[in-house]
Amino acid sequence: MDSREETVETPVVGREACAHTFASNAAFTPAAAGDDAGPGVCRGTRRTLKLLDLGDTSAQLLDESPVDDTMTVMKALAGENRAFLSVEDADDDGRSSILVAGGLQEGSLSTATLEVAGFDPSHSPLLLADGARLLVVDNYWPTLSVLDATDLTALSFEKKSDLPGHVCHATLSGDRALCSRGYGLEAVDVGP
DSSP states (O other), X not given: OEEEEEEEEEEEESHHHHHHHOSSSOEEEESSTTOTTSEEEEEEEEEXXXXXXXXXXXXXXXXXXXXXXXXXXXXXXXXXXXXXXXXXXXXXXXXXXXXXXXXXXTTOOEEEEEEOTTOOTTTOOEEEEETTEEEEEETTTTEEEEEXXXXXXXXXXXXXXXXXXXXXXXXXXXXXXXXXXXXXXXXEEOOO
């Protein structure tokens, strides 16, 4: 999977409207110099997810899916047949969600987005993608949760455990997440 970026521009009224039109790299040029509240042009970045079949000497585009202009991709991880992208939405006061792309093996992209209450990419590093599951650690309020993306039409997010402190790394051993805390190890059952 790859992403493509293109610069686009659209008319808006005011610098603030521009900031809500594009998630990243938004630049406002007012029609009248110095008039940040008046009409002008907003330039920003439009992104598209692209699913590619990579050969030895060539690449073939299998499918593509647009990413909402207001979303910024913060982090990305790939599971067996899923890609998990942590996104922030500039149009909704920085709301954070997880965008899941499926159909990677079938060659046909389908996406779903799950808003997770309290999810903040700066405190919740996406630690581990495992098939259609994503282990998410919230290091602000130390917890381990699992996003189950087996069915893209019914994404679920479940807290599995409170943790005694900051998690530096996680790995899976069967249905147990082994969470390194820098000075110790916490084992958490993440099974169904």
